[in-house]
Amino acid sequence: MSTKVEGSEKQPEKMGTDDIIVNTRQVVKGLEALRNENMVLSHMLEEALLYGQKEEPGKIGKDMELQEEKYQLLRKSLESIDLGLGEAKMMIALSSHIGLLEAEKHKLKAQVKRLCQENLWLRDELANTQQRLQHSEEMVAQLEEEKKHLEFMNQMKQYEPMGEQEKEEPQPQKDSLIDLFPTEEEEHKHRSPQMSSSFTAAQQGGYEIPARLRTLHNLVIQYASQGRYEVAVPLCKQALEDLEKSSGHNHPDVATMLNILALVYRDQNKYKEAIDLLNDALQIREQTMGVDHPAVAATLNNLSVLHGKRGRYKEAEPLCKRALEIREKVLGMDHPDVAKQLNNLALLCQNQGKFDEVEHYYERALRIYESTLGPEDTNVAKTKNNLASCYLKQGKYQKAEELYKDILATHEQELLAPEGKNQSGTSNTQIKNEKSQQSKCPERGQQNRC
Known part of the structure; x- marks a missing residue:
């Protein structure tokens, strides 16, 4: 007897959410089958009662009372079954809703994680910017101190004898053709x-x-x-x-x-x-x-x-040619960006040994630069240098020599340029015009090279 009691007091094993839903669906199916059976029995008893009342009206026998009791019990059973079905369906609906909430919760957690990561990146960037700002402020303070010291030393030199003052001659600027044509890495x-x-x-x-x-x-x-x-x-x-x-x-x-x-x-x-x-x-x-x-x-x-x-x-060559066609159509045949695209195309052809095409592209780019930017622009000197190199590879030494002489002459003029021009030999007026053209055409600017 004690063994039976212990067996009945054992707690059921813990079930997961999915197991509960599966068992609930099975219970729903069983309750629906039981409901159908009870409905059939209820209809049979109801018909038997109606038949008995027609046969012996006004008399209620023991059989009739027993059938009436059975009918009432079946109706109560049907009500309990309907209540159980409603609760089971409500449990399944709640489970689906909870699943959707869990999925939304995981999605929000992922978004929070991404926002935290971006916040860390922004904090890192802010810290680096503040560090650079502090370093710049220290440099400014140091330069201010050096400026004050130099001003003081300059004032002291006024009281020194003229013979003791050292006259420093400015050293001539040393430029070479290599400085005129920096590499892509240097730029x-x-x-x-x-x-x-x-x-x-x-x-x-x-x-x-x-x-x-x-x-x-x-x-x-x-x-x-x-x-x-x-x-x-x-x-x-x-x-x-x-x-x-x-x-x-x-x-x-x-x-x-x-x-x-x-x-x-x-x-x-x-x-x-x-x-x-x-x-x-x-x-x-x-x-x-x-x-x-x-x-x-x-x-x-x-x-x-x-x-x-x-x-x-x-x-690469057909892609570059198509880019050239678009720039010619949109910007015009004599636009500086067209000349830049011609330089890129010439370099691609040069790597393939197509020197006739290289010569044609460089000559056309040179004409565009000279007509739009002026003969003293640095792009003119660079294109002349590229064209001269092409002449050398073709054995046209006289044409290459003439171009190199033009480059040297332009470079000498840059060294002797007055204050109205900058170190590159471009006048301030030309720089303003170039900036205005860049503002009108947003695509103007440095382009990738081959």
Whole structure:
């Protein structure tokens, strides 16, 4: 007897949520089957009662009382079954609702985690900016002290005898042809962060980055310039994912972010990944902006540059030619950006040994630069140097000698230039005109080279 009691007092095993739902569904099926059976019995008893009353009206026998009791018990049983079915269905509905709430909870947790990560990145950037600001303030204070010291020393020199004053002669500036033509690495090294951002904006073909995207864009450029690609790449990918969710994949903003991520991959020498992204951006821009938009030309130029870096000059050449056709159609045949594209195309042909085409492209670029920017512009000297190198490879030594003499003559004039001109030999008026032209045409600026 005691054994039976212990067995009956055993607690049931704990069940999970899924097990409870499965068992509830089984109970619902059993209750519905029992309800149907009771309904059948109830109808049978109800018909028997009605028949008995018709046969012996006014008389209630024991059989009739027994059937009446059974009928009432079946009705109560049906009510209990209906109540149980309602509660079971309510439990299943509540379980589904709780599942949806749990899914929403996990989604919100993921968003909170991403926002915390971005907040950490922003805090890191703010701390670095504050550190740089403090360093700059210390440098300014130090320079102020040095300035005061130099002013004091200058005042003291007025009281020294004339014979004891040392006359320092300015040393002549030493420039060479190599200084006239810096390499791409040197230009990138001397480019400030502000110039880097404007350079990236120029790569987008004049497409203005929306305010919602500008902060992330600046963060990516800043981290990439510091070599912190482990932060720049995930941040850029997250921004790209958010843009695709909000605006769809075929949107100009998505193409802009694809170009930014491609430039980051290019700086990491991941040319294959960068080319795939630029191909996707090119397709989006052609669909949304048109095949003859300057942004399409900028993307084509970037693609030709990446193919050139991989040594695939035959694949890069048609892309560069198509970019040239778009710039000629949109900007005109004699625009400085057309000359830059001609220089890129000439360099691609030079790597393939097509010196006749190289000569033609350099000569045309030289004519454009001389007519639009003036003979003293640095781009004229660079193009002359490239053309002279092409003449040397073709054995046209006399033409190469004439160009080198022109370059040296221009360089000597720069050394003797008055104060009205800057060190590069370009007058201040020309600089203002150049800036005004750049403001009219947003795509003007530095372009990638092959």
